[in-house]
Amino acid sequence: MKSELELRGVQQRFHARGVADGYVTAVDDVSFSLLASPPQIVSLVGQSGSGKSTIARNVLGLQKPTAGSVLYGGKDIFKLSRSEYDAYRRDVQPVFQDPYAIFNPFYRVDRVLWKAVKKFKLADTRAKGLQLIEESLQAVRLEPENVLGRYPHQLSGGQRQRIMLARVHMLRPSFIIADEPVSMLDAQVRRHFLDILLDFQREHGMTTLFITHDLSTVYYLGGEVMVITKGQIVERGPVATVMHEPTHPYTKLLLDSIPSPDPDQRWTTRIQVDELERLDDNTPVDATKPEAPII
Amino acid sequence: MRLLTAVLRTIRNSRRLATGLIVLAVLILVALFSPLIVKAIGGGQDPIELAAYDKWQVPSPQHLLGTDQFGRDVLAMVVKALSVSLQIGAIAGVISTVAGVIVAFVAGYKGGWIDNVLSTFTGILLVIPTFPLLIALSAYAKNVSLFQVGVMISIFSWPFAAKTIRSQVLSLRTRPYVDLARVSKARDIEIIVTELLPNLLPFIGVGFASSALGAIFGLVGLEIIGLGPGGVIDLGQIIFNAIGTGALTLGAWPMFVVPIALLTLLFAALNMVNIGLEEVYNPRLRGVAGE
Ligand SMILES: Nc1ncnc2c1ncn2[C@@H]1O[C@H](COP(=O)(O)OP(=O)(O)O)[C@@H](O)[C@H]1O
Numbered sequence: 001m002k003s004e005l006e007l008r009g010v011q012q013r014f015h016a017r018g019v020a021d022g023y024v025t026a027v028d029d030v031s032f033s034l035l036a037s038p039p040q041i042v043s044l045v046g047q048s049g050s051g052k053s054t055i056a057r058n059v060l061g062l063q064k065p066t067a068g069s070v071l072y073g074g075k076d077i078f079k080l081s082r083s084e085y086d087a088y089r090r091d092v093q094p095v096f097q098d099p100y101a102i103f104n105p106f107y108r109v110d111r112v113l114w115k116a117v118k119k120f121k122l123a124d125t126r127a128k129g130l131q132l133i134e135e136s137l138q139a140v141r142l143e144p145e146n147v148l149g150r151y152p153h154q155l156s157g158g159q160r161q162r163i164m165l166a167r168v169h170m171l172r173p174s175f176i177i178a179d180e181p182v183s184m185l186d187a188q189v190r191r192h193f194l195d196i197l198l199d200f201q202r203e204h205g206m207t208t209l210f211i212t213h214d215l216s217t218v219y220y221l222g223g224e225v226m227v228i229t230k231g232q233i234v235e236r237g238p239v240a241t242v243m244h245e246p247t248h249p250y251t252k253l254l255l256d257s258i259p260s261p262d263p264d265q266r267w268t269t270r271i272q273v274d275e276l277e278r279l280d281d282n283t284p285v286d287a288t289k290p291e292a293p294i295i
Numbered sequence: 296m297r298l299l300t301a302v303l304r305t306i307r308n309s310r311r312l313a314t315g316l317i318v319l320a321v322l323i324l325v326a327l328f329s330p331l332i333v334k335a336i337g338g339g340q341d342p343i344e345l346a347a348y349d350k351w352q353v354p355s356p357q358h359l360l361g362t363d364q365f366g367r368d369v370l371a372m373v374v375k376a377l378s379v380s381l382q383i384g385a386i387a388g389v390i391s392t393v394a395g396v397i398v399a400f401v402a403g404y405k406g407g408w409i410d411n412v413l414s415t416f417t418g419i420l421l422v423i424p425t426f427p428l429l430i431a432l433s434a435y436a437k438n439v440s441l442f443q444v445g446v447m448i449s450i451f452s453w454p455f456a457a458k459t460i461r462s463q464v465l466s467l468r469t470r471p472y473v474d475l476a477r478v479s480k481a482r483d484i485e486i487i488v489t490e491l492l493p494n495l496l497p498f499i500g501v502g503f504a505s506s507a508l509g510a511i512f513g514l515v516g517l518e519i520i521g522l523g524p525g526g527v528i529d530l531g532q533i534i535f536n537a538i539g540t541g542a543l544t545l546g547a548w549p550m551f552v553v554p555i556a557l558l559t560l561l562f563a564a565l566n567m568v569n570i571g572l573e574e575v576y577n578p579r580l581r582g583v584a585g586e
């Protein structure tokens with residue numbers, strides 16, 4: 001088992017107009033590593049524009065860094081052999097920010113799940129594939145009959161984002177790269193989503209890089225946290241330590257800017273699922289009614 | 296199959312699109328069956344042969360649209376000409392759409408210097424005054440065939456298709472679902488065909504319709520100044536004939552009016568398809584109208 005994902009001196013520059021030297025440095029000499037075992041949750045917190053998404057894209061191999069490297073099992077992800085690449089692709093999976101844009105509007109939502117089954121050869125028959133899909137949907141507390149066969153715009157944001165989690169559940173990667181996965185969900189659905197992530201960590205041993213600009217979700221998840229500003233990681237450590245005794249001025253600023261920075265006030269009670277199903281905007285939108293809300 | 300249902304769904308959602316397509320379908324059917332129709336009109340002889348009938352007959356039950364200066368049946372000529380006009384539209388439409396789509400996807404998806412080179416080239420073709428060049432080309436190449444004229448017209452019309460589609464590709468290729476496909480091990484070509492292309496179908500349809508329309512009218516233009524391809528009669532040539540012989544003063548008004556009416560109908564139908572597609576292309580609208 002390749003058990004480590006490491007960023008070593010990653011720098012990402014983009015050409016930009018109207019800037020002094022013609023480029024912006026979105027990620028500036030960032031190094032950290034994620035271990036598959038023990039499974040952990042590492043939050044990356046910073047303001048909008050601090051370079052978080054760019055780091056996610058670097059880690060996912062969607063953007064080649066201009067300097068430094070991303071290593072999977074000790075090897076540069078852009079220099080992997082065929083079989084190593086296949087292992088990396090399956091083992092490092094994303095959950096993106098916008099639960100609507102993640103679906104191609106042309107297809108039913110089932111397609112992303114079937115794609116995973118086919119591309120990663122999860123099942124050799126259609127029946128087994130369907131069984132896997134249904135199991136994974138249930139694992140993220142979705143009723144298969146409520147989502148399968150529907151188009152993205154017919155589901156709520158929470159449902160769509162949980163389909164992404166079902167996809168992750170099917171693939172059982174060691175690493176989840178979650179780029180602001182809850183920023184577009186409302187509070188109740190948000191907690192529901194985070195609980196599933198925590199379940200994945202506990203039950204399936206998945207490590208999550210959780211990117212957010214919201215400190216309350218960092219409190220809720222616990223684990224480790226890294227604070228990023230202007231492309232640089234300025235502080236890192238266990239959540240409790242960083243929140244109680246911030247050392248970097250930027251972290252202090254960040255903590256001061258939220259209304260109730262008391263880490264002990266974090267949500268401790270788990271909400272029951274059946275209770276949540278009512279709170280969740282779970283009822284599928286009846287698309288034939290003209291007054292039906294459209295996302 | 297899934298594509299077909301999606302297309303049907305799209306059509307059902309727009310009355311304008313449906314009307315345009317029905318009119319177009321009727322015109323195409325007439326064109327497809329034009330040999331049979333012409334034969335039926337002739338009733339054993341060729342109604343488009345020179346001196347098949349008396350010259351300049353006014354409309355009558357035997358010759359619904361009369362005959363022209365050579366004694367040819369005008370209705371038969373119009374039917375045949377419609378099929379020629381549609382052919383040039385199809386030839387130029389297909390060539391420019393295929394060329395435009397390929398260039399647009401390569402440029403838009405690959406980006407970088409490839410995009411720069413292709414876009415510059417497309418841009419140059421776009422600013423060249425098309426019609427004078429077309430005239431020069433046709434005057435230079437005597438006895439061109441219909442197909443060659445189609446190719447010539449395509450040279451100037453594909454950049455329009457390429458330009459619109461490229462900008463769409465640029466906006467689509469950074470969509471998160473493209474990233475998701477990439478982390479699901481989809482290859483570039485697979486992403487282009489399965490993720491981007493279906494969403495671009497309306498734009499491709501618009502590109503095709505515009506190119507076809509451009510070509511049909513381009514040929515009419517060439518015919519009117521007497522530079523059309525040899526050996527074929529298209530709608531423009533009949534109009535040219537009518538103007539040249541003063542058909543209107545001789546009471547042979549259908550020779551002038553009917554081709555123009557058909558061209559107008561074609562123009563309206565293709566434009567309705569264009570507008571309908573643009574209207575329908577919006578996943579939100581799909582939601583309102585049901586699946
Ligand atoms: N493809 C790109 N081209 C140019 N600049 C980019 C690109 N992607 C990100 N940037 C810039 O990099 C910086 C960091 O962006 P991003 O990583 O999206 O931040 P965050 O996710 O923390 O909001 C921003 O200034 C942004 O404008």
Ligand SMILES: [Mg+2]
Nearest residue numbers: 052053054180
């Ligand atoms: Mg971001």
